[in-house]
Amino acid sequence: MEQRVSLVTLGVADLSASRAFYRRLGWRESSVSNESIAFFACGPMALALYGRAVLAADTGITDAGPAAFNGVTLAHNVRHRDDVAAVLAEAVAAGATLVKPAQDAHWGGHHGYFADLDGHLWEVAFNPFVPLDGSGGFHLP
């Protein structure tokens, strides 16, 4: 697994209120944002705001409150579709828990999730619309 964080996603209760808060802080949304998710480009990575319930659902976890889901995911984007399953297998071999096996994602990519030893959730994702740069950077417009 290469050493990078491509995306930090914060689960939020009220997406409109939350994106307005970050805008008031001076943050500007990427043009790839849409009604259901707000993206903020931060150089070679990005921050996203996404409804807490849909974020939990994306991981496959039942959001039974903060003990079940801490409301944050990290994404590690990969260069090729097949890298998703390979990185998930590598993580499991290192002691991670497989949370969601590699599969096509509703947004047109391919992804899966693992949890580290403390349950911190990592999405491993192939995004065909935003290819990584030579050093693995994930640059949103």
Added chain:
Amino acid sequence: MEQRVSLVTLGVADLSASRAFYRRLGWRESSVSNESIAFFACGPMALALYGRAVLAADTGITDAGPAAFNGVTLAHNVRHRDDVAAVLAEAVAAGATLVKPAQDAHWGGHHGYFADLDGHLWEVAFNPFVPLDGSGGFHLP
């Protein structure tokens, strides 16, 4: 507040086990890591592993379980010491909750914390040992 994430810190139950897990994944620690914290440079930002209890204590929150503390902090590093109080004030004006006012940190920097609308914790930090680059990048060795 400029648009960047300088550091993602994951609170962990067993730092030795956790740093060994990330090493097994192929991640290599920065030379600024020490016994109590593991840093992994990721281009212009970094990932850190820190004991969950000490991470909660650093924010000033009592770690009364996952409902009180979700185990993750984001840091936004600033260029000047006085920027810490200024960014915290800006966040509060935008609707954030002040969690820890600007103050000197035990590691020799100056910092404070705010919580966004969902309680996601942001540290605002001035680190005199790792100045930001021209575009705000936080590059650990």
